[in-house]
Amino acid sequence: MTVQIRSSIRFLLNHRLVELSAVSAVQTLLDFLRLDRNLRGTKEGCAEGDCGACTVLVGRLLDGRLKYESVNACIRFVGSLDGCHVVTVDSLASPGGPLHPVQQAMVDTHASQCGFCTPGFVMSLYGLWMENPKPSVTEIEKALQGNLCRCTGYAAIIRAAEAVSVIGDLDRDPLVAERAKIIQKLEALKDGKRVEIGEGSERFLLPASVDDLADIYEAEPNARIVAGSTDVGLWVTKFMRDIAPVVHLSHLDELRRITADETGITFGAGVSYTESFPLISKHFPQLIELWNRIGGQQVRNMGTIGGNIANGSPIGDTPPALIALGASVVLRKGKVQRTVPLESFFIEYGKQDRQPGEFVEAVRIPFVSENARYAVYKITKRLDEDISAVCGAFHLVVDGNGKVSEAVIAYGGMAGTPKRAANAEAALIGAGWTEATIETAMEALGKDYTPLTDWRASADYRLLVAKNLLRRFYLETQGDEPVRLDRKQAV
Amino acid sequence: MNVMQPIDRIRGGVHENERHESGHKHVTGTAEYIDDIPEPSGTLHAYLGLSQRAHAQILSIDFDAVTSAPGVIGVLTAADIPGENDVSPAHKHDDPVFATGKVEFHGQPIFAVIAETRDAARRAAARVKIEYRDLPHVTDVLEAAAANYPLVIDPLKLERGDIAAGFAKAKNILEGEMRIGGQDHFYLEGHISFAIPGEDDEITLYSSTQHPSETQHMVGQVLGVASNAVTINVRRMGGAFGGKETQANLFAAVAALAAKKYHCAVKIRPDRDDDMTATGKRHDFHVGYKVGFDDDGRIEAVDAIFSARCGFSADLSGPVTDRALFHADNCYFYPHVRLRSRPLKTNTVSNTAFRGFGGPQGMVGGERMIEDVAYALGKDPLDIRKLNFYGGEGRNLTPYHQTVEDNIIGRIIEELETSCDYAARRAEVLAFNRKSQIIKRGIALTPVKFGISFTKTEYNQAGALVHVYADGSIHLNHGGTEMGQGLYTKVAQVVADEFQVDLNRIKVTATTTGKVPNTSATAASSGSDLNGMAAANAAQQIKARLVAFAAERWGVSEKDVAFEPNTIRIGAERIAFSDFIRIAYGSRIQLSAAGFYKTPKIHWNRSEGRGRPFFYYAYGASCSEVSVDTLTGEYQVDRVDVLHDVGKSLNPALDIGQVEGAFVQGMGWLTTEELWWDAKGRLRTHAPSTYKIPLASDRPRIFNVKLAEWSVNREETIRRSKAVGEPPFMLPISVLEAISMAAASVAAYRIAPRIDAPATPERVLLAIERLRRAAKNG
Numbered sequence A: 001m002t003v004q005i006r007s008s009i010r011f012l013l014n015h016r017l018v019e020l021s022a023v024s025a026v027q028t029l030l031d032f033l034r035l036d037r038n039l040r041g042t043k044e045g046c047a048e049g050d051c052g053a054c055t056v057l058v059g060r061l062l063d064g065r066l067k068y069e070s071v072n073a074c075i076r077f078v079g080s081l082d083g084c085h086v087v088t089v090d091s092l093a094s095p096g097g098p099l100h101p102v103q104q105a106m107v108d109t110h111a112s113q114c115g116f117c118t119p120g121f122v123m124s125l126y127g128l129w130m131e132n133p134k135p136s137v138t139e140i141e142k143a144l145q146g147n148l149c150r151c152t153g154y155a156a157i158i159r160a161a162e163a164v165s166v167i168g169d170l171d172r173d174p175l176v177a178e179r180a181k182i183i184q185k186l187e188a189l190k191d192g193k194r195v196e197i198g199e200g201s202e203r204f205l206l207p208a209s210v211d212d213l214a215d216i217y218e219a220e221p222n223a224r225i226v227a228g229s230t231d232v233g234l235w236v237t238k239f240m241r242d243i244a245p246v247v248h249l250s251h252l253d254e255l256r257r258i259t260a261d262e263t264g265i266t267f268g269a270g271v272s273y274t275e276s277f278p279l280i281s282k283h284f285p286q287l288i289e290l291w292n293r294i295g296g297q298q299v300r301n302m303g304t305i306g307g308n309i310a311n312g313s314p315i316g317d318t319p320p321a322l323i324a325l326g327a328s329v330v331l332r333k334g335k336v337q338r339t340v341p342l343e344s345f346f347i348e349y350g351k352q353d354r355q356p357g358e359f360v361e362a363v364r365i366p367f368v369s370e371n372a373r374y375a376v377y378k379i380t381k382r383l384d385e386d387i388s389a390v391c392g393a394f395h396l397v398v399d400g401n402g403k404v405s406e407a408v409i410a411y412g413g414m415a416g417t418p419k420r421a422a423n424a425e426a427a428l429i430g431a432g433w434t435e436a437t438i439e440t441a442m443e444a445l446g447k448d449y450t451p452l453t454d455w456r457a458s459a460d461y462r463l464l465v466a467k468n469l470l471r472r473f474y475l476e477t478q479g480d481e482p483v484r485l486d487r488k489q490a491v
Numbered sequence B: 001m002n003v004m005q006p007i008d009r010i011r012g013g014v015h016e017n018e019r020h021e022s023g024h025k026h027v028t029g030t031a032e033y034i035d036d037i038p039e040p041s042g043t044l045h046a047y048l049g050l051s052q053r054a055h056a057q058i059l060s061i062d063f064d065a066v067t068s069a070p071g072v073i074g075v076l077t078a079a080d081i082p083g084e085n086d087v088s089p090a091h092k093h094d095d096p097v098f099a100t101g102k103v104e105f106h107g108q109p110i111f112a113v114i115a116e117t118r119d120a121a122r123r124a125a126a127r128v129k130i131e132y133r134d135l136p137h138v139t140d141v142l143e144a145a146a147a148n149y150p151l152v153i154d155p156l157k158l159e160r161g162d163i164a165a166g167f168a169k170a171k172n173i174l175e176g177e178m179r180i181g182g183q184d185h186f187y188l189e190g191h192i193s194f195a196i197p198g199e200d201d202e203i204t205l206y207s208s209t210q211h212p213s214e215t216q217h218m219v220g221q222v223l224g225v226a227s228n229a230v231t232i233n234v235r236r237m238g239g240a241f242g243g244k245e246t247q248a249n250l251f252a253a254v255a256a257l258a259a260k261k262y263h264c265a266v267k268i269r270p271d272r273d274d275d276m277t278a279t280g281k282r283h284d285f286h287v288g289y290k291v292g293f294d295d296d297g298r299i300e301a302v303d304a305i306f307s308a309r310c311g312f313s314a315d316l317s318g319p320v321t322d323r324a325l326f327h328a329d330n331c332y333f334y335p336h337v338r339l340r341s342r343p344l345k346t347n348t349v350s351n352t353a354f355r356g357f358g359g360p361q362g363m364v365g366g367e368r369m370i371e372d373v374a375y376a377l378g379k380d381p382l383d384i385r386k387l388n389f390y391g392g393e394g395r396n397l398t399p400y401h402q403t404v405e406d407n408i409i410g411r412i413i414e415e416l417e418t419s420c421d422y423a424a425r426r427a428e429v430l431a432f433n434r435k436s437q438i439i440k441r442g443i444a445l446t447p448v449k450f451g452i453s454f455t456k457t458e459y460n461q462a463g464a465l466v467h468v469y470a471d472g473s474i475h476l477n478h479g480g481t482e483m484g485q486g487l488y489t490k491v492a493q494v495v496a497d498e499f500q501v502d503l504n505r506i507k508v509t510a511t512t513t514g515k516v517p518n519t520s521a522t523a524a525s526s527g528s529d530l531n532g533m534a535a536a537n538a539a540q541q542i543k544a545r546l547v548a549f550a551a552e553r554w555g556v557s558e559k560d561v562a563f564e565p566n567t568i569r570i571g572a573e574r575i576a577f578s579d580f581i582r583i584a585y586g587s588r589i590q591l592s593a594a595g596f597y598k599t600p601k602i603h604w605n606r607s608e609g610r611g612r613p614f615f616y617y618a619y620g621a622s623c624s625e626v627s628v629d630t631l632t633g634e635y636q637v638d639r640v641d642v643l644h645d646v647g648k649s650l651n652p653a654l655d656i657g658q659v660e661g662a663f664v665q666g667m668g669w670l671t672t673e674e675l676w677w678d679a680k681g682r683l684r685t686h687a688p689s690t691y692k693i694p695l696a697s698d699r700p701r702i703f704n705v706k707l708a709e710w711s712v713n714r715e716e717t718i719r720r721s722k723a724v725g726e727p728p729f730m731l732p733i734s735v736l737e738a739i740s741m742a743a744a745s746v747a748a749y750r751i752a753p754r755i756d757a758p759a760t761p762e763r764v765l766l767a768i769e770r771l772r773r774a775a776k777n778g
Helices: A029-036 A101-108 A118-131 A137-143 A155-167 A179-189 A210-219 A232-237 A273-283 A285-292 A297-302 A305-310 A318-325 A422-428 A435-448 A459-475 B023-028 B118-125 B141-146 B163-169 B212-223 B248-262 B272-278 B317-326 B359-377 B381-388 B409-419 B422-435 B487-499 B527-554 B577-586 B652-670 B733-747 B761-777
Strands: A009-013 A016-020 A055-062 A065-072 A085-087 A194-197 A204-206 A224-226 A246-248 A258-260 A264-268 A328-333 A336-341 A346-348 A359-366 A372-379 A390-398 A404-412 B044-050 B056-062 B072-076 B109-115 B129-134 B157-160 B172-180 B193-197 B203-207 B230-234 B266-268 B285-293 B299-311 B336-345 B439-452 B461-468 B474-478 B506-508 B561-564 B567-570 B573-576 B592-598 B603-605 B610-612 B616-629 B635-644 B702-707
Touching (some): A055 A118, A055 A179, A101 A118, A155 B652, A264 A273, A305 A318, A305 A359, A372 A459, A390 A459, B044 B272, B056 B109, B072 B118, B109 B248, B163 B285, B203 B212, B285 B359, B299 B317, B381 B409, B409 B422, B422 B616, B439 B733, B461 B527, B474 B487, B487 B527, B527 B567, B527 B577, B573 B577, B635 B652, B635 B733
Parallel strands (some): A009 A085, A204 A246, A224 A246
Antiparallel strands (some): A055 A065, A258 A264, A264 A359, A372 A390, B072 B109, B157 B336, B439 B616, B461 B474, B561 B567, B567 B573
């Protein structure tokens, strides 16, 4: 089968169609907006996807449904926007016209001070409003985890978020009222062609399909596969690395499929954290908190489970949790697929079990058996939108005699890879589920890990807290006394 | 003649909850920051090349790869500076624009690349090859002292009473020490300057600076031209917090140098990492203290040394460390006292102003002493606080010999204690901790007293320029800068009130050295106090002329001319404001005035450590309750109640915003915001991915913020209001103390917990472990 090639990308930018045939593989959406299009309402605060001043909405189609999500324009590559609708703050109110309800609410509640973060907050709140017109304070906070404000202390912004639904009518919002027309326009942009732009090492590609991706990558194994760009984006903006040729994945619907059967769930490698959340929270309630603490909302909208794994970071959020669940990775090279247990995918720091030309196609997560206990704890300096100092995942079966029959423990932040605690597991298996056993297993953790000291935590703290998390896991199986902070809803 | 019916009041006068004058522009993205200004064609971009060593001699620099990079126009080094290679605000000549010969901190600017695009300049700057010879470096303040590093500026000593006699009399003496971390400003808009060359020696800059006049002076100094050739414009900043009081000067100087050299508009904007690496922060402190007290907890004597990590140059470290001493007493009378500062040089970026300006560190030190006394005596720290408040016969003199005349802390504490139900909740917390093994709670109620005025007396002056145009519209300009605090809104409210016209008649225009000269930094919380008064003065001058004109023209006595809402009443007649202005214009009345204000009563003799540095004090208090997980050190701020004094508020809505914002920012400083240098002297927390300021989900779960509505400034400030920028920053000391109390519970509150700041989960857990061991052993 010959693949047809298009040599431009096409997307809607606010109310207009944009077609670009000369665009760099590392062109960020933020620079494109500000420098090429002179749309300067969207601000640069950090250029690393942490502050949210550059938040815009990106509408993507999946199975005929169009969903708008907040993303960080600073680390989103323009090349990945083919077939999308980009909505920026500049389009919300016409000059001299009435403010958008989100904007009006922000003004009415005195929610801006210096104003620099404000466009980003407006866009995050707009994205929230479209999905959830009457959010709780907790839901508002979740939607704003990726937006930093240094002036207001957030109280007024929360008041604004609560006021939006009072002053606005969602049905009259243009993106809601004209949804069918926009879908039509976006559908018209989908031609099933491969997109290829630029020359040689400067070029980037959008494969026409997963099969096409497999062909491209097998032929060009040095290409850089980019899914959510929540990490690779920083290679460009922070380290000024040349990453071309780039192969984008985020447009591939096939990689965004989720299939569940009786034994578990398979997530396509391109499924974002946000897209996976409904099924994760239904089948793995123990993962809700972890999922909600991955990056900010923008990062969860862009970032993928597949990327989190393929990236191989020792402090990635999902690997310890998924290793403890016995997850496996489906790898593909050309037409050949193979499945490896996730824990053996990580070989050492910076090295994974992935052949040249082979890519992560899917992640399979088995359900937790009814008699098993499972928990994940993430320790950070700041509760939300922070990278783990330590992340501990515990999966254990206690048999009818009160003895531990199965134990899988994995930690992130404790070694060069997400790694199982072999000594601690050995100390548990076959022993009674008792305080004394836990003490022994805690000691054994000292043999499992020699953590590093860095800006996130000292080695001493990492080991101490890793041990205490095991104790917490034990204590949560004993009695009713709370052993974790009750994350209260704010009032 | 249009005869008007009188209306009640103008829209947007003083004491009203007026919206931020730029609010509608913030939310639409149309508020213009410097990076949003359309660039003239041919605009070039500058990017700094920074030192990769903490302390080293520069042996050679090879720019070949830089200059041959695509889009590069040229490179600027110290050799390109026609004037002085110095931007020291302390005039110590220790703050080079570009390092020469040696570098003194990792991140110090050495050169700048000028290129066609910012991206090209940035990429090219990274291609430089510099040969260094490393020299020993010191980043830590105590190590600096041990290595006999010099002081960056003369220290200060405050002394009163007889310290030896005080300690001799004290039944109990405690010694202790505490480390207090610094803080990055993390303004959302990073540093930026945009320079446009003019004729002859002239140059115009758009600079994100809190101190346009100093930026003007520094640009002139670097270019070797007089101040009259340099114009600085600042419409607004995307946050500043002190980080743009002096730190903008270097960027402005580089943009100006390049603009003059290449005869092009030049913009410079560092990436966030470089901004955080190359610009100063809040000073980290080490406090060593000795406190003598009686068995009730009444303090007899205090002796303390405040050592500060100042970085490689003086910058503002002198006044910052001074202010630490000025606030080490907080609300407490020390009968015998000696406070000394030690502004130490280190091989780190030169630390600078940050909201509170050393005051917070001094106050944290003072409150730590109170906490120590309380734990030593097994008492509620609040009881110790009340016992030591200023007030009563002979108990009103500060360590700097200023008498506290406006003390309202007693009433504030009493009201807050009642409204937040402190006593019952503390009892509840104690009961909870007896039952709960893993989760512990803590509660604390702490006061704030903050001195208002620049301690550098000459800074306590301001100017304003008011024009009334013939159509009755009003143009307002003043020397203060808008960084989000709402200064433009407040000053416009003052002018609206003076003229008794609706606020929308007044346009506030960008701060510029060309309209109001010799201005002070918008800092020290003084923006509204100074500029509000100067603007009122300008309006009053115009009004006086108008009154005299009306009296003469209508043949009435001057006292029969009044400015009523949007109207002038002349005898029995009422004329619309704009109609009256047209008549005044026609009669050739001068409708423009330059206003001026200088703060009265203040004086300060630094060498003697005596005077009245502060015009008045602002007060406040907060009660914080937290939960702490003793397995991990994680915590949550469950509830905060604040009662804060802003005098008679110019704008309660904006003031509440300042209090809430300051609280959360101060809480970040004391909890999750940690600056971390590695062994090579590199700051490794230089971006939001590694440096964690509070998020929406970190703000207190219950957050009750109230202004003390009854408070009226006893001094004649603008409409009897009080400054609000800095004082509430210290309210969250109660968060640190509440966390400490929760930790102390593991040792039955018998041992002072002494958690250093910031109280990261790591520090909290390690303190808990230490307390557990101490309790077991002792």
